[in-house]
Amino acid sequence: MPTRDIEREVHSFVISNFLFDQSVDLEPDDSLLDKGLIDSTGVIELVDFLEERYAIKVEDDEVIPANLDSVRNVAKYVDRKLTRVA
Amino acid sequence: MQVEEFLENSARQYPNKVALIVGEERLTYRQIDEESNRLAHALIAAGVVRGDRVVTFLPNSALAVFAIFATLKAGAVFVVLNPTTKPDKLTYILNNCRASAMITCSGGRFPPDLTSWTQRPHLRSVFMLGASEVQTATLRSAGKSLIPVEEVRQDTRNIQPPSKKCIDIDLAALIYTSGSTGQPKGVMVTHLNIVSAATSITTYLENTADDVVINMLPLAFDYGLYQLLMMFMVGGTLVLHDSFAFPNVVIEKIIRERVTGFPIVPTVSALLLQMDLSKYTFPNLRYITNTAAALPVEHIRKLRALFPQVKLYSMYGLTECKRVSYLPPEQVDIRPTSVGRGMPNEEVYLVDKNGNRVAPGVAGELVIRGANVMKGYWELPEETARCLKPGPLPEEKVLYSGDLFRADEEGYLYFIGRKDDIIKTRGEKVSPREVEDVIYAMDGVTEVAVIGVPDPILGNAIKAVLALRSGAQITRQDVLRHCSSRLEDFMMPRIVEFRESLPKTESGKISKRMLASEPQDSADVVTSAV
Numbered sequence: 001m002p003t004r005d006i007e008r009e010v011h012s013f014v015i016s017n018f019l020f021d022q023s024v025d026l027e028p029d030d031s032l033l034d035k036g037l038i039d040s041t042g043v044i045e046l047v048d049f050l051e052e053r054y055a056i057k058v059e060d061d062e063v064i065p066a067n068l069d070s071v072r073n074v075a076k077y078v079d080r081k082l083t084r085v086a
Numbered sequence: 087m088q089v090e091e092f093l094e095n096s097a098r099q100y101p102n103k104v105a106l107i108v109g110e111e112r113l114t115y116r117q118i119d120e121e122s123n124r125l126a127h128a129l130i131a132a133g134v135v136r137g138d139r140v141v142t143f144l145p146n147s148a149l150a151v152f153a154i155f156a157t158l159k160a161g162a163v164f165v166v167l168n169p170t171t172k173p174d175k176l177t178y179i180l181n182n183c184r185a186s187a188m189i190t191c192s193g194g195r196f197p198p199d200l201t202s203w204t205q206r207p208h209l210r211s212v213f214m215l216g217a218s219e220v221q222t223a224t225l226r227s228a229g230k231s232l233i234p235v236e237e238v239r240q241d242t243r244n245i246q247p248p249s250k251k252c253i254d255i256d257l258a259a260l261i262y263t264s265g266s267t268g269q270p271k272g273v274m275v276t277h278l279n280i281v282s283a284a285t286s287i288t289t290y291l292e293n294t295a296d297d298v299v300i301n302m303l304p305l306a307f308d309y310g311l312y313q314l315l316m317m318f319m320v321g322g323t324l325v326l327h328d329s330f331a332f333p334n335v336v337i338e339k340i341i342r343e344r345v346t347g348f349p350i351v352p353t354v355s356a357l358l359l360q361m362d363l364s365k366y367t368f369p370n371l372r373y374i375t376n377t378a379a380a381l382p383v384e385h386i387r388k389l390r391a392l393f394p395q396v397k398l399y400s401m402y403g404l405t406e407c408k409r410v411s412y413l414p415p416e417q418v419d420i421r422p423t424s425v426g427r428g429m430p431n432e433e434v435y436l437v438d439k440n441g442n443r444v445a446p447g448v449a450g451e452l453v454i455r456g457a458n459v460m461k462g463y464w465e466l467p468e469e470t471a472r473c474l475k476p477g478p479l480p481e482e483k484v485l486y487s488g489d490l491f492r493a494d495e496e497g498y499l500y501f502i503g504r505k506d507d508i509i510k511t512r513g514e515k516v517s518p519r520e521v522e523d524v525i526y527a528m529d530g531v532t533e534v535a536v537i538g539v540p541d542p543i544l545g546n547a548i549k550a551v552l553a554l555r556s557g558a559q560i561t562r563q564d565v566l567r568h569c570s571s572r573l574e575d576f577m578m579p580r581i582v583e584f585r586e587s588l589p590k591t592e593s594g595k596i597s598k599r600m601l602a603s604e605p606q607d608s609a610d611v612v613t614s615a616v
Contacts, residue, residue, distance in 0.1 A: 016563070019570070020564075020566040020567035021563050022567050022571075031194070033329060034193070034195070035195055036169070036170055036575070038331055039330075039331050039575055040329065040333070040543075041544070042331065043331045043332065044357075044543070060334065060362050063334055064335065065332055065335065068332070069332075
């Protein structure tokens, strides 16, 4: 799946689950933490979504801001995981 | 003694010691003292006088630390707000305490809005870090004075403290907490209250200048705030972090910064215990504290196995007196369900409905007596009278906690439940009424009841049960979107359920007891009729 499509799906997951479909500007590089969009339970929900949607296993030590703190980082991370699996 | 002297004394004794580690910044006691002095002079120049309230509305950051101490040095009362506070509540609190100044920043989720400044008539000055031209213009057109924090920090004069104005029975802080009426209440805390509580707690935790404590709890939460105050009191080091969203980041900081003290709430322990921590060692970690809600015994057992060399303190408290009790660590395997006994220089006892002390094994309301007990709720005499009642000495007032406990023969306390319906979630108190009031404001909602349902991570998850007017089209997303612009994050409902009508008592009131006794869906199963 192209990274662009993953990015779109993650974006709509974030908008639906953390913004409850509010129309808010969310740039791909915005920090979800700094924007106040995710907390510890939010990260768990995001990880659950990624594992289910993309059939990947998110390891404990991969739950770090570099992988999960922006829509673009999440998409890149998923892309890397999928490429590795393939 | 006054609370700002925690910083001033340590700055004299350990001027070049790192006091605060936040992000990439490492600040010494001298730097923090000088920054706080500059900001204190700027507050005074902006017209802040002894006893004024100054609101701090910031993420966990160096500026939040300067703001607290600068407010005290200016002789004023600090009011730290949760950074997820929404505009309506911010306005309520600013007006309720008639704050004359606010210290905040721009960027990320800050500042929360630009529209309501004119509805905050008492607020004269806003100190803002990173203010944009638009923000500056908006504030100034609303008649507020905007003072860029950058300018204050560049001021090379004013590094000496302003002259002392207060005595120790003056107010140091208002700490807002959920009230059963739905509106937050300001807990009035004096310098003496804080010094007394911090002295008792640092005594039983055996804190010294060698301690390094990590804090990721909001400074608006007294448990988070006291980590700062207590480290500065003993001349230790505080590692200030903003959240536990990425537990690995916190774990790595604990190891890298040689953290000795790790304060947690049960939600943090639930997240920690989901991780594989076997590859880490924590040679410097001396103690873990838990409060805000009881640790499940299973957590205690696992934490003890994971951290065998670490002292685990189970504690209990309420904002109105800061801390009530702690269980000495050597008792945690013997009495894992107890929250211990009163802390040093404090007396606690249980009473029946008539105020008579009860025998061991009998349930009673916990009463607290000590210099740590608050002065009352800000401008709420009736609410104050309900919890500050006559004590053993003439004219004395003691704190009735509203929490039911029993004590064993040796005086160890065991929590039974609360007398009101306040929900504890993620270690924070949530008033169901406050959440219900927000949901009732939605057009089409006829009935709402908010209850807490057990949740493995949150302790309790907030569940909202709604009935709608016939034909009303409201979805779960609508409810959550509405709430998210009005409630702090920890108050957000996790479960939203729609019904034709809510169960009632014989007198026609909505029965939360009946709702709570129904079998509950787990919090991750969201039910919705729409």
